[in-house]
Amino acid sequence: MKKILYVLILLLTFPSFVNASSVAENPAIAADSIVIFVPSKDQSLLITDQELIIEGSIAKVEKGVAPSLIIIPAHSFLMPLQTGIPERMYQTGIPERMYLRKLTDRDAYSPMQQYILSFKERMTSPPIISVSIVDEFGSEIFSAGIGQYFPTSTYYFNATISFPGAFVGTPFKGDVYFGVIPPENNRSFTWVTDGGVNSLKEGLIPIARDIGISQNSTFSLSSTLGQSIQYAFKNTESAGMYSIFALLVASGADPSVTRNWIGINMVPLVIVRNDAVIL
Numbered sequence: 001m002k003k004i005l006y007v008l009i010l011l012l013t014f015p016s017f018v019n020a021s022s023v024a025e026n027p028a029i030a031a032d033s034i035v036i037f038v039p040s041k042d043q044s045l046l047i048t049d050q051e052l053i054i055e056g057s058i059a060k061v062e063k064g065v066a067p068s069l070i071i072i073p074a075h076s077f078l079m080p081l082q083t084g085i086p087e088r089m090y091q092t093g094i095p096e097r098m099y100l101r102k103l104t105d106r107d108a109y110s111p112m113q114q115y116i117l118s119f120k121e122r123m124t125s126p127p128i129i130s131v132s133i134v135d136e137f138g139s140e141i142f143s144a145g146i147g148q149y150f151p152t153s154t155y156y157f158n159a160t161i162s163f164p165g166a167f168v169g170t171p172f173k174g175d176v177y178f179g180v181i182p183p184e185n186n187r188s189f190t191w192v193t194d195g196g197v198n199s200l201k202e203g204l205i206p207i208a209r210d211i212g213i214s215q216n217s218t219f220s221l222s223s224t225l226g227q228s229i230q231y232a233f234k235n236t237e238s239a240g241m242y243s244i245f246a247l248l249v250a251s252g253a254d255p256s257v258t259r260n261w262i263g264i265n266m267v268p269l270v271i272v273r274n275d276a277v278i279l
Contacts (some may be wrong), residue, residue: 036095037059068108073110123163129263131159135156154230164216176207206249
């Protein structure tokens with residue numbers, strides 16, 4: 001009874017079709033073929049009483065050969081196979097990695113396991129994210145000074161994102177988070193814009209939402225905002241290494257879940273305390 005319950009829990013937990021006989025196997029080793037598959041038809045949760053043909057296209061072959069036919073055998077447990085929103089259900093146009101086993105009685109394959117691709121995996125090339133920090137003279141910097149006898153200086157921050165790759169499956173948009181992690185590393189702050197004024201808020205808040213992502217396009221934060229992000233470090237702030245980051249997440253997705261990340265880049269900014277008396 002416990003064994004049956006355990007297998008049932010696995011079937012309900014795996015975000016994909018799972019053949020109970022293959023649960024204990026390493027699918028990458030056991031599979032005869034591994035493909036990136038883009039469904040063209042939704043399939044609902046059911047136990048099939050007859051054989052089903054899985055409809056769609058193969059975007060990439062990672063192991064073996066491209067199957068001409070993929071089927072779900074009769075009396076198999078089938079999780080939702082759909083085309084669109086990736087987190088809780090499979091939808092048309094959303095690519096999945098399928099681990100397939102060749103049938104012995106015909107030229108066809110059947111899924112052992114399948115997993116929806118992360119947002120990053122759905123692009124043929126990852127985005128290129130750059131973060132820049134310049135002083136008031138336009139020189140790029142990686143360190144700055146604070147202290148009783150050190151004048152407060154304003155620094156300018158920007159992020160650019162280039163998209164060299166195309167989409168696999170349905171295109172999507174992105175939210176941009178631009179912020180700083182202080183030396184203590186226990187909190188994060190992101191810049192937000194309110195009425196044209198930029199300020200740092202604790203937590204992850206997007207500064208740009210629903211940006212278009214298309215092959216060979218480039219996003220510039222300063223161009224989008226109409227100005228660069230400005231910040232002046234004060235004598236009350238901690239010295240040490242700050243991490244300035246730009247994070248691109250699928251639109252509306254939870255930024256605390258790394259699977260939702262499309263790309264990220266961080267650059268260091270070392271703040272040095274200078275309290276020496278200048279004679």
